[in-house]
Amino acid sequence: MAPSAQAPAAAPAPPPKLSAAHTNGTAAAEADARESYADEAARYLARAAAMSTAFMRAGELADAPVARWPTSRDLRANVRLALPDAGASEEEVFASMQSMLDNSVNPYTGRFLDKLYSAPRPVGLAAEALLATLNANGHVMSASPMLSLAEEACVAGLAQLCGWDATLADGMTMPGGSASNTLALQTALQRHFPAFRDGGVLGASLALHASGRSGRAARPLLFTSSQSHYSLDKAAMGCGLGLDAVVKVPCDAQGRMNVAELERLVEEAANDTEGRAASAGAPFFVNATAGSTVLGSFDDLDAIADVCGRHGLWLHVDGSWGGPVLFSERWRHLMHGIARCDSLAINPHKLLNAPLQCSFALFRRGEALTANSLDVAYLFHETSDDADAQHSTLSASAQASEARLARREHPGSMAYGCGRRGDALKLYLLWQRYGRHGLGAHVDAGFELAKRVSQLVREGPHANLLELGPQPDELFLQVCFRPKEPSHHAAAVDGQTRTCLLRTKATRHVYDTLRARRRFAVDFAPLPGDLGDFIRLVVHPRTAWTDLHALVAEVAEIGQDFFAASQTA
Amino acid sequence: MAPSAQAPAAAPAPPPKLSAAHTNGTAAAEADARESYADEAARYLARAAAMSTAFMRAGELADAPVARWPTSRDLRANVRLALPDAGASEEEVFASMQSMLDNSVNPYTGRFLDKLYSAPRPVGLAAEALLATLNANGHVMSASPMLSLAEEACVAGLAQLCGWDATLADGMTMPGGSASNTLALQTALQRHFPAFRDGGVLGASLALHASGRSGRAARPLLFTSSQSHYSLDKAAMGCGLGLDAVVKVPCDAQGRMNVAELERLVEEAANDTEGRAASAGAPFFVNATAGSTVLGSFDDLDAIADVCGRHGLWLHVDGSWGGPVLFSERWRHLMHGIARCDSLAINPHKLLNAPLQCSFALFRRGEALTANSLDVAYLFHETSDDADAQHSTLSASAQASEARLARREHPGSMAYGCGRRGDALKLYLLWQRYGRHGLGAHVDAGFELAKRVSQLVREGPHANLLELGPQPDELFLQVCFRPKEPSHHAAAVDGQTRTCLLRTKATRHVYDTLRARRRFAVDFAPLPGDLGDFIRLVVHPRTAWTDLHALVAEVAEIGQDFFAASQTA
Known part of the structure; x- marks a missing residue:
């Protein structure tokens, strides 16, 4: 214990000196305690920017390789990373940074055609730089006021592209399309099975039993096409429904869900209330795909919405890949029917070339998201504004708007994570620029x-x-x-x-x-x-x-x- | 349709001209099609760096306010964000960027003492810059070779701090501590209830029935202290167990789990095989907290590991906040017993001041993670190296090591998301530097x-x-x-x-x-x-x-x- 910390401090004293108090303090820690972050950051950012632009420029040369090593085995044979006990100099860190770039895939070649994302747009890099600098957590608006506003603006803008009422819609960025799809599934579970919250899938099953279903007929089922993304399977597994709860609807030759078959399968499952067949279960959720992973197919949202309307099912659209066609007057017809869907996953980090990750989970009726929230006294404080709203005599639409503002004070409460990066800024600046x-x-x-x-x-x-x-x-x-x-x-x-x-x-x-x-x-x-x-x-x-x-x-x-x-x- | 796209192209032709083909192309889109990304990025990065360092410097002044607006209501009254139909100039985007900073919380004041994170270390900003530039997805190693290696190095380094065998341990970054805790819960469910994968919670419950438990005794239960983070509740809700499946163990006056009470509650639940009492259920998972959110308490891992050993329970440690004490020779005793735990969530973005997000989910026996994977033919390709490994006559430990390498070809398969940001680079560079x-x-x-x-x-x-x-x-x-x-x-x-x-x-x-x-x-x-x-x-x-x-x-x-x-x- 350093002497300076034992005496009760009666007056301002100088900041604690790390080097004096700690025999295991390194030179780096000492320097760190003294130097302005601004000065230090200026050096790091300048070097990172120089390396980054040189990396891009090298990639843009006609003969640049897209990757340095053909396989992981080659990489492992040639590059070894170690984590030291004692700190390294800034120059050594710069060398590590350079090595990161030198041995990575270079998307700026334009020849990385492997995945659904590619080189990010430069304005997106500026957004990432600001996110890093602000280091603001999007779980509560008080910690991330502007990033929350940017998210809100993007959510409203995307909702309008869907033809939704932006005063009722809501949503948020998630750490990827899988997470967005999963949030839609969880929210639909909460909505369709109020017992899910406390009782989980067993609670939902008990409620189905109480409604006259028995055996396997008393389990929730979701429907998605055979060409849909595997994240629907993973979501079903991770949410405790299990892979057997996923009914794969066959596709036509173009990779689109066969909608007649969807309806047949839904009816087959629903009508077997005694659970005699393996296909029995209670349909509650349909995932339609807008831009499938392999063929790039778009399911017929209008036709699927008709089925969902007839059977009271939540209709989610996985537009992680194809969703941005909504920006195009020429191609938005591929998602005709989106106005009638309940939720949408859309990833600007794919087709729009925002940097990874930038994914939105959007909900036509945003109040559905309140089912995901918990009352966490130490984090989500009711403000006096909230209290005012509760006691008001506002019109229904004004109340909805107030409820939305209250919800947006604590965006983190709408999902299952806590801390959140302000990824919406990437779409916000892209949308501004273009x-x-x-x-x-x-x-x-x-x-x-x-x-x-x-x-x-x-x-x-x-x-x-x-x-x-x-x-x-x-x-x-x-x-x-x-x-x-x-x-x-x-x-x-x-x-x-x-x-x-x-x-x-x-x-x-x-x-x-x-x-x-x-x-x-x-x-x-x-x-x-x-x-x-x-x-x-x-x-x-x-x-x-x-x-x-x-x-x-x-x-x-x-x-x-x-x-x-x-x-x- | 542009004429140039109708004729089959028999020889290399110039790149498509957006402006000619699209009447709704804006000036920004035209410029975008022409200019080198390197040149454009150089401008954006220079401006972002200048703004960022000025923001930090302003924050470091003695009288700088920590936030511009006291409440969201004030912010909303003064700042409105809009998303345009037509693009804006670069200068207008720069002005938007500046406005983002001007109206945000400034952590560089050092007076943002509100949350468990604060201003990020400058070397972390460099890591973020590289992540943005590389834009590499951590789901498969072929797309993110170096970021995957950096993750692997950090996982091994953290496993060693836990006293785990680094050749058997595994793990990955997740988009936050809640996600890390959730992955541990999901992995434990897969491990304890093989029927969970296909049958979900209902499948797990059927298996418990088959083992002689009935009624509510046939539901999985998890245990965590009354002072633990709410993400355990959210994980139970999101994984389909339901809030009722969370048994809250009382704490002592210092906010630490009462371990005798834990054991009593576990036994009470487990022994009631007919499910007579509300407390009945099948214990499978205990969450211990290392650094609680409000008081900063550390549960006694050794004592809890004893209980878990006696009852065959998975022991997870939520060290999202306190986990980094493992770096300190002086304070690591607070986590004594971690060597015997099954999994750990640790967030370098909190105590170590890496930028948000940087969270790891670590597993003492990495092979447990394979239970989360799906065979996705279009994404996770078996390489010829994998096939060789399967047919080899290696020793058990060499086989474990080969299995680990095969797993690490597709880190995305170990969790429930797909795309992943290479967040480990932030810890990697921090660890290098300090x-x-x-x-x-x-x-x-x-x-x-x-x-x-x-x-x-x-x-x-x-x-x-x-x-x-x-x-x-x-x-x-x-x-x-x-x-x-x-x-x-x-x-x-x-x-x-x-x-x-x-x-x-x-x-x-x-x-x-x-x-x-x-x-x-x-x-x-x-x-x-x-x-x-x-x-x-x-x-x-x-x-x-x-x-x-x-x-x-x-x-x-x-x-x-x-x-x-x-x-x-």
Whole structure:
């Protein structure tokens, strides 16, 4: 114990000196106790900005590799990270930072076409910088006043794009699309099964029993298409419903939910009140997909909303990927019917190129979110404003508006986390900079580029070496294709299954070869209908046409070599 | 449709021109299609850095207000945010950015003592800058090779601090302590109830029925102290167990779980196999708290581990706040017993001042996490390395190590989200810069400062005007105190309850007045034992002593005025 801390301090004393009090204090800790954060931050930020822009510039060179190491094994063999007991100098930290960049994937090449996100827009980087500086927690508005306002503005703006009443709608950013989908599921559970809060799934089941259902008929069921994102399965697992509670609705050839089949399955489950069949259960939730992960398909929201209306089901839309088509006058029809849906997940960090993460969970009737809240006396304080509102004699709509303001004092209470990053700022600044029209044009450009790539595969110079996968009539941003045998090998391929197997092998070979060459990053995925694997590339509105053209040629060439070798073998 | 997209492209063509193809393209979108991201980012980053450092510098001035607006109502009356249809100029965006800073809380004042986090360390800001630039998703290692390695290094380093075998342990960053606690609960559910995966809570309940338990005895129960964080309640609600499944164990006067009572409650629940009493259920999970939210108490992990060992329960430690004491040789004894626990949540974004969010969920036996994974063919590809490992004839420990490497190819599969930000980089760079010793010294300095503040309240010049709340013998970083009546008013206060009510009113008055003065941000909270509300301030290792001294004096002065006014009234 330092002497200075033993005597009761009767007057202001100098700040505690770490170095005197602690034999294990390092030089870094000592310096830290003295220096202004502003001065120190100025150095770090300047170095980080210089490294970042150099990283981008290097990526923008024509021949820059998209990644330094083909596989994790190569990386592990060449890079080792260690955590020291004693601190390092600032220069050593700068070297670590540089090494982080040098050994990472470089999305600024424009040739990272592997995932549904790509290089972030520079204005998004500015938003991230402010978020880091402010370090404000979005759980209560008093700690993050402006970030909360920005979230509120984005929620209202997105609600308007959905055709919802923005004074009744509400929502919040979540740490990703999976989390947004999960919050929708949890909120729907609370709404449909008031016993869920205290009694959990067992409580919901007891209520279903009380309503005359028995056995497996007394379990909540959710419905989603076979092409929907796996986060619906994970949400069902994590929320205690279990994977068996997820009914997978078949899709048509374009990857869209078969809505007639949805209704049949809902009725089949609901009508079996004694739970005789394995399919029995109480439907309460349907997830529709706006932009599926593999094919980029959009479910027919209007038709699904009709089914949900007839059967009293919550309709959630997973628009994590495709949701931003709402910004485009030309393509927003793909989500026609959204005005009648209950909730929407939308991730500006994908199609709109906001930095990771930026995901919103939106609710048409925001008051549904109050079911998620707990009374936490030490954190969520009722203000005198709240109390005024409760005792007021306002009109119903004014009361709804007051209730919304009260809710937004404590956004954290609406979800299942506590602390929250102010991710909405990224969309807020993007929207400011480009406007709704500019973001719409960005979406349009992506559609156009994908259509062009699709045409190149089907009709371009390598058409005889490439098979285009099945795709929606209105192609979104994914193009799935794979090598096929040159026509003079066709005789060797007998039967659909064997063709698919061989082309799947060719696809994996293309994938491995592209990774080894490090010029393009693409992914592969199995397509529906047991077609086997296809290369899935995700175009982004800024992808260069010359690069896409080169990639298509490269896939054809690698595939040709593969088939030639397999012919010889 | 633009003509250029209709003809099949037979040769590389220039990139699509957005402006030609889209009548709704804005000037911003056009510029965007042309300019290098590096050039654009250089401008944004330079402006953001200049604004950020100016914000910090302004905060570091002696008289800087901690917030611009006392309440949200004031903010709303003065600031309106709008989202435009047409884009704005860069200069207009810069003005928006500046407005974000101008109207926010300024943690660099050092007088934001309201929450468990405060100003982030500058090296953390550099980490955030790199994360934004890399924009790499931590769900698969191929997309985020270096960020995954940094996560792996931090997980191993933290596991070693816990005394765990780092080759068997595993874990990952999560978007906050609540999420980390929830993942532990979900993983424990999977582990204890294999039927949970497919059948959910109903499946777990069926299994309990099959084991001879009936009625409410066939429900899973979790145990946590009455002073634990509300995220355990939220996790139970969100995971479908329900709030009734949370058994709140009483605490001692210092806010620590009463371990004898824990064991009694566990036995009472477990032994009632017919579910006669409301307390019946199947215990499977205990949450211990390392650093409680209000008092900063540490549960006795060794004693709780004994109970969990005897009854076969998963022992999770919510060290979101207090976990970093593991870095301090002097204070790590507060978590003695952690070596025997199953999982730990720890948030470097709180005590270690990494930027928000930086939270880890750590598991002593990492293979438990595989229970959370789904086979997602389009995302998590089995590599040829994995296949080799499966067919190998390695020793058991080498197999465990190979299994860990395979798991770490797809960190996203271990949790319930999909996309993930590489938050570990913040701890990685902090640890590099300060070393384990430097971070330990940081922790030590916080303890010392809190002790000094506590002494000042109890024995300083305003001791007769202040009541120090109950606190742990080994005081952590929170100091709870409130105004009390000067001795010549004491006669007016009759009885414990009335005293608490009056002092609670005084505390709220202090809180409101401090907010209005905008010099300090502190919080208030109800203390256990029906003592009513106390001011809770959270010291941070960099908090200036002069500021703390001034705050204590100000609380005493505002309280004195309050009591004088209430005496007169």
